[in-house]
Amino acid sequence: MPELPEVETTRRGLEPVLVGQRIRAAIVRNRSLRRPVPRQLARCLNGSTVRSLARRGKYLLIDCGTGTLIVHLGMSGRLSVVNGATPATEHDHFDLVLESGTVVRLRDPRRFGLVLWQAGDPLAHELLAEIGPEPLSREFDGAWLHRVTRNRSTAIKHVLMDGHVVAGVGNIYANEALFRAGIHPRTAARRLGRSRCGLLAHAIRETLEDAIRAGGSTLRDYVAADGRVGLFQDQFMVYDRAGNACPRCATSIREIRQGQRSTFFCPKCQR
DNA sequence: CGCCAGGCCTGCACGC
DNA sequence: TGCGTGCAGGCCTGGC
Structure with a gap:
């Protein structure tokens, strides 16, 4: 599904919802995405506050202070903001539960997407390190x-x-x-x-x-x-x-x- | 039933 | 020998 414009639109929609919010919990219902969702994710995220939401290519980078949650939507992934009471349906693999009760939910039927955790510089992650220049930056001409x-x-x-x-x-x-x-x-x-x-x-x-x-x-x-x-x-x-x-x-x-x-x-x- | 779909990594055979 | 290149395949579900 999503190429750069869709990921950027998602980023802009999530930014006001996420930035400055404390994370109460991370719920993983299915860890078999393109790569396994890390087991210690909930422990990494718990109690941290979202500092910023960035994008690199088709990757979303959620800076949680203690590290960065890296999300890729693959072919069929979608992130949406739902009320905490909204029941998860099939293919809702991952939830980020905020202190306010709001939930950012990842749905991805084909499971080509990714949810990763990077403790240090997210751009140093092996999947991001070799990516070319951002097409909207001055570097690209x-x-x-x-x-x-x-x-x-x-x-x-x-x-x-x-x-x-x-x-x-x-x-x-x-x-x-x-x-x-x-x-x-x-x-x-x-x-x-x-x-x-x-x-x-x-x-x-x-x-x-x-x-x-x-x-x-x-x-x-x-x-x-x-x-x-x-x-x-x-x-x-x-x-x-x-x-x-x-x-x-x-x-x-x-x-x-x-x-x-x-x-x-x-x-x-x-x- | 087979084929197709927005991504992207891997592995193979090939030619320079 | 070592590369870049051009494929095919794999990961999955859903829709036509």
Whole structure:
């Protein structure tokens, strides 16, 4: 489900609920996520106060003073704010119970998500240490994209989905950004010159900013922490629009497979 | 029934 | 020998 805009929307929704709140308990109902949820989690969290809520790529970082709770939503994960009396249903694997009685609940049917604990610097965690620059930061620009693609013959779409190149871009936003930049998804990354790398970096940033403004994209199960659905799917130019008219030139949008993932593009606008 | 889905790690065969 | 690369597979459930 969630790519950077959905995780960022979740972060913004949870921030006012969590920051400054004491944690009364952590309830783990099912520890078999992509990695086992640590056994000592309740002990780590108990009595600590949430200091801040940050995001790195698709990871949420909940700073609890004594350490950081790292949450990843995988494909089908969702964090929502519920009343303490709300009964947990199937796939509600994890609860953060606040002193006020409010509960932040993780639901994840497919269990590709993660709940981890990092005592020290969360960015030093092995899963986060090698992630590329944040696409909305100044660090990420055409020059960076140009530099890291020089000896990569892989298709550019594949490269954009590589978290070591840029953080947080998944299948939807890779497709949408390539359309905005007018670049064919199968273009060998090393064949993009400086100016097209600049265009692409700009397109990635704009696409993500627009999506965040729309509250992310809701395909089936994504909702923000407050239960609101995202609206960016109504602005998709190419994603999941095979056979429909390109919004720019009316040519029929095509769908191909790249590394077991669906790619959508306009054969006329993207070269 | 088979196939597909927003992620991402691992392992393998291959070519330079 | 050692790499980057391009795949396939695995982890899961649910919907069509």
